[in-house]
Amino acid sequence: MEEVDHLAHERTKAQFDVDAMKIIWAGSRHAFELSDRISRLVASDPAFRKDNRTMLGRKELFKNTLRKTAHVWKQIIELHLSEEEASRLRFYVDEPAFTDLHWGMFIPAIKGQGTDDQQKKWLPLAYKMQIIGCYAQTELGHGSNVQGLETTATFDPETDEFIIHSPTLTSSKWWPGGLGKISTHAVVYARLITDGRDHGVHGFIVQLRSLDDHSSLPGITVGDIGMKFGNGAYNTMDNGVLRFDHVRIPRDQMLMRVSQVTREGKYRQSDVPRQLVYGTMVYVRQTIVSDASCALSRAVCIATRYSAVRRQFGSQNGGQETQVIDYKTQQSRLFPLLASAYAFRFVGEWLKWLYTDVTQRLQANDFSTLPEAHACTAGLKSLTTTATADGIEECRKLCGGHGYLCSSGLPELFAVYVPACTYEGDNVVLLLQVARFLMKTVSQLGSAKQPVGTTAYMGRVEHLLKCRCDVQKAEDWLQPSVVMEAFEARAARMSVACAQNLSKFASPEEGFAELSADLVEAAVAHCQLIVVSK
Amino acid sequence: MEEVDHLAHERTKAQFDVDAMKIIWAGSRHAFELSDRISRLVASDPAFRKDNRTMLGRKELFKNTLRKTAHVWKQIIELHLSEEEASRLRFYVDEPAFTDLHWGMFIPAIKGQGTDDQQKKWLPLAYKMQIIGCYAQTELGHGSNVQGLETTATFDPETDEFIIHSPTLTSSKWWPGGLGKISTHAVVYARLITDGRDHGVHGFIVQLRSLDDHSSLPGITVGDIGMKFGNGAYNTMDNGVLRFDHVRIPRDQMLMRVSQVTREGKYRQSDVPRQLVYGTMVYVRQTIVSDASCALSRAVCIATRYSAVRRQFGSQNGGQETQVIDYKTQQSRLFPLLASAYAFRFVGEWLKWLYTDVTQRLQANDFSTLPEAHACTAGLKSLTTTATADGIEECRKLCGGHGYLCSSGLPELFAVYVPACTYEGDNVVLLLQVARFLMKTVSQLGSAKQPVGTTAYMGRVEHLLKCRCDVQKAEDWLQPSVVMEAFEARAARMSVACAQNLSKFASPEEGFAELSADLVEAAVAHCQLIVVSK
Ligand SMILES: Cc1cc2nc3c(=O)[nH]c(=O)nc-3n(C[C@H](O)[C@H](O)[C@H](O)COP(=O)(O)OP(=O)(O)OC[C@H]3O[C@@H](n4cnc5c(N)ncnc54)[C@H](O)[C@@H]3O)c2cc1C
Ligand SMILES: Cc1cc2nc3c(=O)[nH]c(=O)nc-3n(C[C@H](O)[C@H](O)[C@H](O)COP(=O)(O)OP(=O)(O)OC[C@H]3O[C@@H](n4cnc5c(N)ncnc54)[C@H](O)[C@@H]3O)c2cc1C
Ligand SMILES: [Ca+2]
Incomplete structure (x- = not known):
């Protein structure tokens, strides 16, 4: 039957410059061209076909993802793709894959929490x-409640090893994604115990499977946790279960950038500030907002x-x-x-700036904006993901x-x-957590500590508590300052009421x-204000 | 590992009579015992196992449902189950099955729209x-937009047949569920055309597949429309696509209770009121509210x-x-x-009463309450299914x-x-549709036509527009009359504002x-009031 372009007429009616908007959406001409090129690469390669994804049984589906992931890797090598191109390629392949956590969490954890020596040893293996x-x-x-984790890592001074155990x-x-079938290693979080004392949760690099035949190592029980929501979705991923029966690892596999255990079993903090960890969180949550x-x-x-x-x-x-x-x-x-999708795009770009700003300050040992940046990204992660999940379902309806x-693409x-x-x-x-931060901010109003960044409006709390909206007619709402003040007044009033x-x-x-x-x-009102203001 | 009953302690804390509540929930002791007995029957029969449902590929899944549906049928015959028991059995087997539409729509359509002769001919075949x-x-x-359907049924006076065609x-x-692989027949809705005149959409019984070898009949193209949302879910069902190429059926396969085509090709209305169709809609939507x-x-x-x-x-x-x-x-x-689940349960029971009431009135040729009953069930169908869909997802989160x-059961x-x-x-x-009815009701206020049933509160519109809520302290909200008046005032004010x-x-x-x-x-506010009032 004949093909008709039903949208052509609508497209001619755009009242803005569509090509310019594409660039703004992508962030830059470079980003647009990159995306465009890589998306075509994926679309034209039959190895990346997606149309059968929802029809395959679990086993076939998983094998299919393995093939795709291997093919991605081959392409990256053969086409000499840059890190940026490689990440776009993975994005357009558009399936949760076991390598997501390898690139997205395993490597960053070693980078963020490993010493220079540890990075030198493990990162090349991981990159290749x-x-x-x-x-x-x-x-x-x-x-x-991460602090409640129960896995233990007990130091044995006799052998200079940690004993990892699931009590x-x-x-x-x-x-954990990638655990069920694929990973050879894991960063495992466990309670560090030295000399009978519990020092709380720390990260350890643990080998899980043989590099020769991929069988699980002695003392390790590992498997897949089964089917998840949807047809393809996370069923392409081997989210897993893992138990340790007194598994021994060398001492130098504890990630020791922030705290260390010495040969004698002494527990020590290094002079690297713990707050660095929050910097990573700001980074991860910023990417989640962009993804939303x-x-x-x-x-x-x-x-x-x-x-x-x-x-109809x-x-x-x-x-x-x-x-x-x-x-x-x-x-x-x-x-x-539609408006939210644009708003989240712009707030995501702003979060990138925030992350850079925080990183620079951390390097200069300035921790003053960290709590605010942390609350802001936590809140925006929550707001944008909730709105996006609900929004996708509304689009489906x-x-x-x-x-x-x-075949509509929306269920997946x-x-x-x-x-x-x-x-x-x-x-x-x-x-x-955001609410806790807001209450602290309110309690410090009037003190020397001025509210910063996204909470700066709280400095005008007296005005915001008594101001009245002077909108007279519908058009007045088109003034951004009117909208801003309404959101500020609402957020401030809700926070102050809670504090009272x-x-x-x-x-x-x-x-x-x-x-x-x-x-x-109150926290939601504050986060909505942030989105509106950026 | 040992099994612990983590809920035992919670259960001892119930402040109401749990056994009495079970009966109230079921509707009667009889209904409770029936449900209890049939659910055990299903749970104890390995043929009805559900644990592999989300893991099977589409083909295996579908075969599995076929086996279950055949087993249900065998059980119904062997155990001499009553119609009530059979319907409970299908409920607990808990999979969309091709027979759902057979029992739920095909048979009721013939009952509601077929003449006595047609019922005598087709119903026994369908029942068996x-x-x-x-x-x-x-x-x-x-x-x-059902009135926009395009399939045609053109009467050919030469052969006394209709020609069913997909232009x-x-x-x-x-x-249509059950169409893709299974059904031998369908009630097909098509535009009736006699002597070049279009009489709008009517129902026809059309045979699709051979009763000998199940192959599709000449002129009929039929297939499955593919994967739907979720793992099992509606993928156990063969929702289908169907095209007709000038398929001929005898004249007496048009459902002729309400209108007829004579041997000569004359189109006639019978004296059976068209409104009967709405009675069936009230019935179907009442079951949807109970299902919610x-x-x-x-x-x-x-x-x-x-x-x-x-x-945590x-x-x-x-x-x-x-x-x-x-x-x-x-x-x-x-x-x-939790409260909504109970509220929908009670409003569902009330709708059963409404259906009986409407049916009795229809039989006595009293159509006066039909528009109100129709709007009420349409609105409650919408309100309860939206709230339930959102509520299931919230429970999942x-x-x-x-x-x-x-394995949590919630994604499916x-x-x-x-x-x-x-x-x-x-x-x-x-x-x-509800809003249209409300606007009509408001426009007739003050006329001789008094608002009835769920719109009776509109009769007090003057009071509701000016009354003020006299709640002084939180406990005052515990008085049902206060809550009712608040909902009534809101619904009335929104409707009146829209009308103005x-x-x-x-x-x-x-x-x-x-x-x-x-x-x-405004329609939602009205429907919420109905739920609160029942
Ligand atoms: C697809 C997927 C992939 C994942 N991948 C990984 C991975 O690679 N590695 C990994 O380690 N983990 C992974 N996870 C686990 C994930 O990090 C946890 O599921 C998440 O941290 C939430 O914890 P929970 O499931 O224990 O929820 P719970 O804490 O049990 O939450 C249950 C309910 O309790 C509420 N609640 C909890 N605490 C409080 C409180 N203090 N106050 C009020 N309400 C509260 C919550 O709001 C929620 O409604 C993954 C999870 C999913 C779904
Ligand atoms: C699981 C499933 C099973 C089904 N089984 C059967 C079956 O057995 N037999 C059968 O015949 N059909 C069946 N259907 C089809 C079903 O009846 C239709 O999908 C339904 O009637 C909705 O129509 P639509 O899909 O054309 O939606 P559309 O009418 O295309 O709706 C699209 C959007 O337009 C909006 N819209 C439409 N009209 C208006 C208006 N006038 N004003 C404002 N907004 C409007 C809607 O709100 C919606 O947002 C089934 C559907 C599903 C999903
Ligand atoms: Ca599947």
């Missing part, structure tokens, strides 16, 4: 993929095109029916999501029955996206627990 | 499953149990951590969903990482549930289109 690593933090019993069922590592904008824009793109092509009802005299995009209800559901078919997009609300910090737990209610409790902790639902709302 | 039927209404190009690509039937409560209660049950068992943070002096159910944020997300595993529950927001009327399209804004437009249709987003909100 002679070893494959995963990130084994979460256990069956503890995800959000309980709940201490089993549970979830990508995911939401894909969903919005599908739903917008569908809404322009789909016609309203035909007069046998003419064409109305495009569903012309229904106000469709618009009132779709357009705010906007496509009627067709949105329920995998949802299933693969939603865990972003849970990993790298459960979204509610993160908002509670908190002060009525005998203990702050009790008050915080009782009021936590309100506190979360 | 000597034929298997599906419901072929939606086309690629038309779902919500365009968009006229292909698309979505089932689905939501299952999700809430899983999330509540998890929240009681899961402990807050351990003092090495003691146990806090049960996450004790966090106010967890409560503020979970408990409203409440279970942290574990909720993302299929979501994937199999969400199309309820789309089928049997897109939820937004339904709310617009509508009157400013030159044409009501233009106004309705422009204000449709507000109208949908």
